[in-house]
Amino acid sequence: MKQLFFVLILLTGSSVSAQILNQFDSNGQRDGKWKKNFENTDVVRYEGTFSHGDEIGTFKFYKNVQGKPVLTATREFNPNNDTAKVTFLASNGKVVSEGLMMDKLYIGDWKYYHSSGTQVMTLEHYNNKGLLEGARFIYYPSGQIAEKSLYEHGKLNGNALWYAENGTVIKEYHYKMNTLHGAAKFFDEFGTILAEGNYLNDQKHGTWKYYENGELKEEKDFTVISKNPYKKSE
Template identity: 50%
Template sequence: MKTIFILIFCFFSVFVSAQEINQFDNQGARHGKWTKNYEGSDILRYEGEFNYGKELGTFKFYKNVDGKAVLSVTREFNPNNDVVQVTFYDGNKNIVSKGAMKNKIQIGKWVYFHNNGGEVMMEEVYNDDGEIEGEKKTYYKTGGIAEQALFKGGVLNGVSQWFSDKGILIRLFNYTNGALDGPSKSYDSKGNVTMEGVYRNDLKHGIWKYYENGKLVKEKDFTKRSQNPYKSKQK
């Protein structure tokens, strides 16, 4: 008799639990806890909670990896606005990137991480139109800066700099509306200038200078219709 009672209780619990998920309100909107599996399987695709048709709290999304549900994305919904905090994961539950989204576009600060490490790889900021705005930084796994660049409206605008893993400046370019424009320099591993000149609208312009071991070895004139396109100097 006791065994029968336990079986009935278990069946009733499962039945009630099933009735409590994937429900609709009187207006036909999703309400309460919802889950969904990949079609034709019992592998979980997502789980979360709705409040009269609006996502509430944390939603978890999964990938189907060899027949197993592996967490790939979490979305944190705010009841007071349309901004969603999003975190992406790799197959080992390490964070790949995280930031905010609104109307399915990236906004605000986003942070990206190196593989399997947790160290910050890149930081960038998006405006309300989903365009990169302001300073973007890229880091070596050791934490040193690898690249920093300025953006405006999603395109490069201003100074861009690249550094070696020892912190030595190796390139410096200037951009205007996404095109190379202004002074440019390249350096060797010791910090000596190897090349310098000016760009105008993505094209080299004027006299460019080339160096070896810190000494000027060649000059080239890129001015349009120049009568003197090459100049050389002895080492």
């Protein structure tokens, strides 16, 4: 009888503690387990744990799909710094993308996946200000690289390459802080040159050459002539 009474106390205590949600500490900071629903519904919007106002552990975020919660993202907070590992999910539970965030900023490496499988579609890197920095890669579903470009403080800067699925470079551009500026070349999927020339501030500039079967067929002059705004038109 005493054993039964003890078990009942344990079960009751567990039930009560499980229902203690959305509490504040003596300073008015959120503390302990929290769970919030979508407005005017009993569908959970997010759930997680606070420690005196700070998010700790793993938070789960949901969307309301016809009155049912569907997990759409998780945030796993690092106890040693202000970052969190974030994972975004499709409705079927498949990972869409994942990486680190600091508050609302993307930082560090981020991966995006093809919808048809687990193969990485895009790999990019963000600096501590949430701006793209360094190399950014895009891949075919086969895993072959499709595009490589370079970023500096959130802007395209340097060479950008596009590839056919057989690995052949089919396009080359050069950017200067988000502007096409420098040499450009175009090839077919076998690597045979199709055209080449230069850009100046997003415009074709100078002599452009066009090829057929690798042989020069035509040249066009796109020299950009700067206009003097103080010269009177004749």
